[in-house]
Amino acid sequence: MNRPLVIGNWKMNLDYVEAVHLIQQLGVVLKNKPLEHVDLVVAPPFVDIRSVTSVVESERVALEVGAQHASVHESGAHTGEVSVSMLQRLNVGWVLVGHSERRAMYAMTDEVVAQTLRTVVRQGLNAVLCVGEELSVREVEAHQDFVSAQLHAALEGLDEKSRPLVTIAYEPVWAIGTGLTATTTQVGEMTEHIRTVAASLSLGDVRVLYGGSVNADNATALMNEGRVDGFLVGGASLKADSFLAIAQAANDCYDSKR
Ligand code: PGA
Numbered sequence: 001m002n003r004p005l006v007i008g009n010w011k012m013n014l015d016y017v018e019a020v021h022l023i024q025q026l027g028v029v030l031k032n033k034p035l036e037h038v039d040l041v042v043a044p045p046f047v048d049i050r051s052v053t054s055v056v057e058s059e060r061v062a063l064e065v066g067a068q069h070a071s072v073h074e075s076g077a078h079t080g081e082v083s084v085s086m087l088q089r090l091n092v093g094w095v096l097v098g099h100s101e102r103r104a105m106y107a108m109t110d111e112v113v114a115q116t117l118r119t120v121v122r123q124g125l126n127a128v129l130c131v132g133e134e135l136s137v138r139e140v141e142a143h144q145d146f147v148s149a150q151l152h153a154a155l156e157g158l159d160e161k162s163r164p165l166v167t168i169a170y171e172p173v174w175a176i177g178t179g180l181t182a183t184t185t186q187v188g189e190m191t192e193h194i195r196t197v198a199a200s201l202s203l204g205d206v207r208v209l210y211g212g213s214v215n216a217d218n219a220t221a222l223m224n225e226g227r228v229d230g231f232l233v234g235g236a237s238l239k240a241d242s243f244l245a246i247a248q249a250a251n252d253c254y255d256s257k258r
Helices: 016-032 046-058 084-089 100-105 110-122 135-139 143-155 184-200 219-224 240-257
Strands: 005-009 039-043 064-067 094-097 126-131 166-170 207-211 230-233
Touching: 005 094, 005 207, 005 240, 016 039, 016 046, 016 240, 039 094, 046 064, 084 110, 094 110, 110 126, 110 143, 126 143, 135 143, 143 166, 143 184, 166 184, 184 207, 184 219, 219 230, 219 240, 230 240
Parallel strands: 005 039, 005 230, 039 064, 064 094, 094 126, 126 166, 166 207, 207 230
Antiparallel strands: none
């Protein structure tokens, strides 16, 4: 079992004042009750990142800061985009790549996902590759093939030194923000499938996370029976107590199995 990773994806929520408030709350709780067996990351909106990293650094909050997206381009005439090097300068260590909302709403094709992932890892940042099927795909039982194709498109031919920087997040689109969590059996089957495909692409040790309506009540079962290495958390990451309860569950599962 890999050391777990729990990432809070704040999406387009919390302005910088609210973001500072949340990171301070997280800092206070983590100081009183450190979580030794889990890596924590929060991914705020771009405009909050500077404020959040300032608090993380000055108050030594035990987590890292990520971004929800980055431009596939390195610089230049790309109005509204943010480059990986700009994020790196802000001490961002992680970037979500190909979240299903970016794929569906902002025309992020498999090709752009693959190129973005390479841009991220080339600069030495960790890339969290998001994959997952729509409900219509699962209904015709094509979900494993669909996810395999997404993994191949993004990871085929990735150079050896970049591979340790990759994490995979399985997020079935129908489970995101819907309250419809995938069952532990569905998650377990897909996790195993993803590990097999990843191994065939020379990413044998990759961490595989689950995302989609994760909360404090389902996290333990998803860890144990779904055999995931952690979570990508949306809605429940917007409150310190629910985010940290999920982190605690991951921490305790790992601790009990070491
Ligand atoms: P959710 O979002 O936890 O609100 O379902 C997960 C995600 O989109 O990363």
